[in-house]
Amino acid sequence: GAVVSQHPSWVICKSGTSVKIECRSLDFQATTMFWYRQFPKQSLMLMATSNEGSKATYEQGVEKDKFLINHASLTLSTLTVTSAHPEDSSFYICSATTPSLNYGYTFGSGTRLTVV
Amino acid sequence: LAKTTQPISMDSYEGQEVNITCSHNNIATNDYITWYQQFPSQGPRFIIQGYKTKVTNEVASLFIPADRKSSTLSLPRVSLSDTAVYYCLVGDRGGSYIPTFGRGTSLIVHP
Numbered sequence: 197g198a199v200v201s202q203h204p205s206w207v208i209c210k211s212g213t214s215v216k217i218e219c220r221s222l223d224f225q226a227t228t229m230f231w232y233r234q235f236p237k238q239s240l241m242l243m244a245t246s247n248e249g250s251k252a253t254y255e256q257g258v259e260k261d262k263f264l265i266n267h268a269s270l271t272l273s274t275l276t277v278t279s280a281h282p283e284d285s286s287f288y289i290c291s292a293t294t295p296s297l298n299y300g301y302t303f304g305s306g307t308r309l310t311v312v
Numbered sequence: 313l314a315k316t317t318q319p320i321s322m323d324s325y326e327g328q329e330v331n332i333t334c335s336h337n338n339i340a341t342n343d344y345i346t347w348y349q350q351f352p353s354q355g356p357r358f359i360i361q362g363y364k365t366k367v368t369n370e371v372a373s374l375f376i377p378a379d380r381k382s383s384t385l386s387l388p389r390v391s392l393s394d395t396a397v398y399y400c401l402v403g404d405r406g407g408s409y410i411p412t413f414g415r416g417t418s419l420i421v422h423p
Contacts, residue, residue: 202355
């Protein structure tokens with residue numbers, strides 16, 4: 197149980213275009229989802245926290261107009277990287293939790309974004 | 313938020329027991345200790361969680377001393393497939409907790 201599916205697993209896009217990454221909780225309703233970014237050989241850096249039906253809370257230094265997060269339902273959150281640039285190339289990971297899991301946290305498999 | 317400190321890297325050999333220690337000197341009363349494993353280009357995977365004393369599951373053991381200021385993840389008889397980065401996280405299980413990752417420990421298992 198407690199599976200989080202993230203899609204796509206990898207994506208290559210041209211500079212200036214936008215890319216959407218989906219995060220779905222398959223067998224539970226996720227009241228809260230988190231988005232992380234991870235650069236090579238580095239740890240996961242929290243980008244934002246999103247609660248279903250409300251605006252995401254972004255960490256300091258993360259551009260909310262560039263990284264659009266939508267958590268419209270209890271099973272789906274999306275991260276859209278707008279006007280992507282090569283420096284946005286990274287590994288993006290989502291995580292989800294809910295009270296029914298006693299606040300255990302399940303992570304998606306990640307999305308490798310390469311902007312060319 | 314309790315800060316954690318782990319060794320940056322460790323080396324071991326197949327069949328050995330590996331112990332990774334995490335320091336969390338300012339752990340709060342309601343905080344739990346959770347360990348995650350991450351392989352390259354994958355999301356973190358839950359290994360084990362504990363509050364005090366010892367917890368054991370099918371893949372690892374977690375030892376927590378009485379003062380709870382540190383914890384040790386024990387991996388019995390490691391194999392090459394245990395080569396990964398291991399993260400120790402500390403936080404309560406309330407709704408306000410946000411999993412925050414430190415640098416983790418890169419474990420390399422040699423043949």
